Amino acid sequence: MAAVGASATLLTNTKSTAEPVRPVANFPPSVWGDLFLSFSLDNSMMEEYAEAMEEPKEQVRRFILDLTMDSNKKLSLIYTVHRLGLTYMFLKEIEAQLDRLFKEFSLEDYVELDLYTISINFQAFRHLGYKLPCDVFNKFKNDDSNTFKDSITSDVRGMLGLYESAQLRLKGEKILDEASAFAETKLKSLVNTLEGSLAQQVKQSLRRPFHQGMPMVEARLYFSNYQEECSAHDSILKLAKLHFNYLQLQQKEELRIVSQWWKDMRFQETTPYIRDRVPEIYLWILGLYFEPRYSLARIIATKITLFLVVLDDTYDAYATIEEIRLLTDAINRWDISAMNQIPEYIRPFYKILLDEYAELEKQLAKEGRANSVIASKEAFQDIARGYLEEAEWANSGYVASFPEYMKNGLITSAYNVISKSALVGMGEIVSEDALAWYESHPQILQASELISRLQDDVMTYQRERGQSATGVDSYIKTYGVSEKVAIDELKEMIENAWKEINDGCLKPREVSMDLLAPILNLARMIDVVYRYDDGFTFPGKTLKEYITLLFVGSSPM
Numbered sequence: 001m002a003a004v005g006a007s008a009t010l011l012t013n014t015k016s017t018a019e020p021v022r023p024v025a026n027f028p029p030s031v032w033g034d035l036f037l038s039f040s041l042d043n044s045m046m047e048e049y050a051e052a053m054e055e056p057k058e059q060v061r062r063f064i065l066d067l068t069m070d071s072n073k074k075l076s077l078i079y080t081v082h083r084l085g086l087t088y089m090f091l092k093e094i095e096a097q098l099d100r101l102f103k104e105f106s107l108e109d110y111v112e113l114d115l116y117t118i119s120i121n122f123q124a125f126r127h128l129g130y131k132l133p134c135d136v137f138n139k140f141k142n143d144d145s146n147t148f149k150d151s152i153t154s155d156v157r158g159m160l161g162l163y164e165s166a167q168l169r170l171k172g173e174k175i176l177d178e179a180s181a182f183a184e185t186k187l188k189s190l191v192n193t194l195e196g197s198l199a200q201q202v203k204q205s206l207r208r209p210f211h212q213g214m215p216m217v218e219a220r221l222y223f224s225n226y227q228e229e230c231s232a233h234d235s236i237l238k239l240a241k242l243h244f245n246y247l248q249l250q251q252k253e254e255l256r257i258v259s260q261w262w263k264d265m266r267f268q269e270t271t272p273y274i275r276d277r278v279p280e281i282y283l284w285i286l287g288l289y290f291e292p293r294y295s296l297a298r299i300i301a302t303k304i305t306l307f308l309v310v311l312d313d314t315y316d317a318y319a320t321i322e323e324i325r326l327l328t329d330a331i332n333r334w335d336i337s338a339m340n341q342i343p344e345y346i347r348p349f350y351k352i353l354l355d356e357y358a359e360l361e362k363q364l365a366k367e368g369r370a371n372s373v374i375a376s377k378e379a380f381q382d383i384a385r386g387y388l389e390e391a392e393w394a395n396s397g398y399v400a401s402f403p404e405y406m407k408n409g410l411i412t413s414a415y416n417v418i419s420k421s422a423l424v425g426m427g428e429i430v431s432e433d434a435l436a437w438y439e440s441h442p443q444i445l446q447a448s449e450l451i452s453r454l455q456d457d458v459m460t461y462q463r464e465r466g467q468s469a470t471g472v473d474s475y476i477k478t479y480g481v482s483e484k485v486a487i488d489e490l491k492e493m494i495e496n497a498w499k500e501i502n503d504g505c506l507k508p509r510e511v512s513m514d515l516l517a518p519i520l521n522l523a524r525m526i527d528v529v530y531r532y533d534d535g536f537t538f539p540g541k542t543l544k545e546y547i548t549l550l551f552v553g554s555s556p557m
């Protein structure tokens with residue numbers, strides 16, 4: 001719903017007296033122009049990088065498999081590989097090592113270890129799905145209480161590790177709730193006294209912990225801010241550099257393809273009132289998966305998410321309620337004959353929507369996987385109905401009760417459509433069983449939707465006030481609390497949902513991590529876009545910085 005409220009001014013469209021009076025959102029234009037249209041891919045460069053990666057890759061594999069390596073060193077190596085975004089290359093080997101080390105785990109072995117080592121071990125295990133008990137941190141607590149010993153605050157690297165570890169907490173892990181608050185406060189109070197790379201590391205983590213960050217960007221920042229850790233093994237550094245260069249070429253090509261498509265479809269001419277955000281949406285989707293094998297999946301999911309932007313802004317910022325009803329009905333019918341029942345300006349969109357899905361269905365039918373396209377399409381119809389519900393409420397000035405708001409809010413979070421659309425191009429791992437699991441609306445997906453809906457609302461409700469009710473307004477109305485209390489409670493709901501996500505990613509998993517990753521990463525992307533402002537409507541800060549870092553700035557070599 002942020003769309004109308006997002007504009008600083010609401011202009012009244014007075015172009016023609018025959019036209020209904022409608023609000024015209026004054027969205028900031030794209031900050032990119034045609035920049036990404038001009039990229040041209042050098043295939044031989046990509047091949048060179050791919051070839052050059054082979055040797056360091058085999059060396060890193062040998063390190064990971066080395067049975068003579070001390071277990072703390074091994075876990076630290078796995079942690080570095082993971083933070084650099086290289087896990088997918090060695091997943092089997094890493095899991096074999098972790099299986100073994102996890103079986104051998106005993107709390108006694110941790111008594112002598114320092115906070116930094118423990119926190120690295122904890123993160124290596126938890127990030128990869130192994131539930132190392134949070135009791136490993138017990139020895140840093142004061143006796144008989146959940147508070148931490150002040151003596152640990154002089155160990156800045158340890159405190160940083162504790163803070164990062166606490167982001168992986170589960171329900172009931174009180175010691176980690178306390179650790180997060182304690183470490184955050186202390187790190188904030190000392191960050192300005194630090195120098196060099198440690199200062200950079202603490203700043204990076206306080207701005208956004210690794211676990212809430214966009215994996216590609218976190219990998220790139222780790223590379224810059226943790227030079228010492230990266231260079232512990234030459235081959236890791238070499239591999240990471242080549243990998244970034246390789247990915248950058250591939251991703252710039254994908255960005256060119258979707259930018260060209262967007263231009264060819266002429267959305268900016270037929271629906272000029274929408275937010276023009278192709279690189280931002282591509283970035284959002286890249287946040288879900290960056291592995292080279294998901295190139296086609298990213299392109300498909302980016303296009304569908306761009307459809308969502310057109311739909312959301314049409315409903316929130318341009319169409320009249322009557323037009324919204326007609327368009328929703330047409331989307332439910334999903335039939336080109338419905339074209340003449342909708343306003344002329346939205347017909348090109350409707351036609352492109354149907355054509356793209358028909359093409360996808362045709363393509364995927366060849367692999368016997370058309371069902372994933374159908375799941376995405378049905379979710380798209382569902383969100384149109386959800387957006388209509390919101391529009392009806394806004395139109396009649398109705399503020400829904402909080403449970404009623406959330407029922408619809410999970411749908412309008414868009415994360416059901418986006419996660420299902422993310423599956424379409426992922427290939428054969430998206431089995432019928434996998435699809436059925438997604439269709440069952442599992443807990444972890446609901447948690448990701450909740451985070452999306454409420455983090456957006458908490459950030460944008462002030463601007464939206466007066467245009468449509470958000471979760472904040474519903475909460476205040478239903479529970480009779482102040483604005484501050486409502487926001488605090490919604491933030492706590494977000495925190496709890498993160499714990500559910502953390503839990504859902506631990507082994508044994510309901511589906512493979514490849515299938516869970518889009519859901520986990522969607523939650524992370526909401527943090528990226530909304531932690532400090534409405535970064536999607538106003539993309540000049542974080543998103544511009546990230547897009548520049550990944551696609552405009554030079555790669556590391």
Ligand SMILES: CC(C)=CCC/C(C)=C/COP(=O)(O)OP(=O)(O)O
Nearest residue numbers: 001002003284308309312412413414
């Ligand atoms: C989650 C993604 C990538 C969705 C597609 C773009 C979109 C609708 C962003 C949220 O805008 P908003 O703040 O206007 O959302 P709403 O209108 O639901 O509040």
Ligand SMILES: [Mg+2]
Nearest residue numbers: 001002003316
């Ligand atoms: Mg909106």
